[in-house]
Amino acid sequence: MPELPEVESVRRQMLPHVCGRSITAVDRDPYPSKRIYALADAVGLRIDTVLRRGKYLLLPLTGASGAVEKELVIHLGMTGVLGFTPDAPHVRVRFALDDGAQLTFRDPRRFGRVCVVTPGMYATIPTLQRLGPEPLESTFSVAGFAVALQHSRTPVKAALLNQRVVAGVGNIYADEALWAAKIHPASRRIGVKRAGVLHAELIRILTAAVAREGTTFRNYELLNGASGKFASALNVYGKTGGSCPRCATPFRRAVIAQRGTTYCPKCQRH
DNA sequence: CACGCCTCCTGTGCGC
DNA sequence: TGCGCACAGGAGGCGT
Numbered sequence: 001m002p003e004l005p006e007v008e009s010v011r012r013q014m015l016p017h018v019c020g021r022s023i024t025a026v027d028r029d030p031y032p033s034k035r036i037y038a039l040a041d042a043v044g045l046r047i048d049t050v051l052r053r054g055k056y057l058l059l060p061l062t063g064a065s066g067a068v069e070k071e072l073v074i075h076l077g078m079t080g081v082l083g084f085t086p087d088a089p090h091v092r093v094r095f096a097l098d099d100g101a102q103l104t105f106r107d108p109r110r111f112g113r114v115c116v117v118t119p120g121m122y123a124t125i126p127t128l129q130r131l132g133p134e135p136l137e138s139t140f141s142v143a144g145f146a147v148a149l150q151h152s153r154t155p156v157k158a159a160l161l162n163q164r165v166v167a168g169v170g171n172i173y174a175d176e177a178l179w180a181a182k183i184h185p186a187s188r189r190i191g192v193k194r195a196g197v198l199h200a201e202l203i204r205i206l207t208a209a210v211a212r213e214g215t216t217f218r219n220y221e222l223l224n225g226a227s228g229k230f231a232s233a234l235n236v237y238g239k240t241g242g243s244c245p246r247c248a249t250p251f252r253r254a255v256i257a258q259r260g261t262t263y264c265p266k267c268q269r270h
Numbered sequence: 271c272a273c274g275c276c277t278c279c280t281g282t283g284c285g286c
Numbered sequence: 287t288g289c290g291c292a293c294a295g296g297a298g299g300c301g302t
């Protein structure tokens with residue numbers, strides 16, 4: 001389940017392999033997926049850089065004139081993996097590059113997205129179009145975060161997951177940040193003070209996870225097949241049957257926003 | 271508009 | 287041993 005730290009790690013790792021490379025051909029498996037489209041528009045264009053917004057990888061594509069003509073958008077979904085292994089199982093898309101390498105997108109579950117759009121035009125990608133602030137940039141203000149949470153009447157965990165209050169947070173880091181901030185995931189009332197704590201914990205945890213190249217729990221791997229190293233730092237996620245490191249209370253499990261949620265019923269308060 | 275539920279997908283792991 | 291089924295969850299879409 002690649003979230004911001006995992007996608008950022010993939011971005012950094014792929015940069016030196018794709019920057020300056022032109023896409024000479026694209027092919028995809030014949031499965032009629034609505035999440036993969038317009039790939040032919042990338043052929044003949046050059047990848048200048050790899051950007052990230054939330055969980056989306058954004059690759060501006062430059063034409064012969066030097067202008068950015070298209071944008072390649074990649075979302076790893078749950079099981080998407082980028083690499084240079086054209087013969088691996090579950091390859092959905094292959095980009096042939098002008099140095100002979102083949103950038104491949106593997107995705108057993110087919111939840112990932114790969115598409116080419118007009119630069120900055122995200123009408124076909126609603127979540128990207130309405131994406132909230134980057135949590136590790138100054139646009140993620142405490143005040144704005146507090147206001148957004150006060151306007152939300154959903155459980156705070158649902159607000160963290162919806163990508164509009166803040167970008168890039170998924171099930172792992174939502175559970176971890178709520179545990180660190182001692183906030184009950186089902187709470188619908190988050191005051192300014194607790195919003196400030198949650199804001200700080202999100203930044204702290206995401207920063208630490210980026211530094212360790214993300215969390216490999218199930219599907220995520222880096223371009224070279226390596227694992228992220230943040231899994232050992234997890235306190236709640238995946239700890240069903242375990243107990244709270246702070247107070248030793250057995251963790252409880254619930255479903256919130258259709259997601260498995262682990263929390264401490266004693267020290268995480270409504 | 272906001273919210274919540276259903277759906278898409280398939281590999282994995284469990285119980286019987 | 288082998289089978290069947292629940293489960294994992296990011297995001298799109300739709301109904302209320």
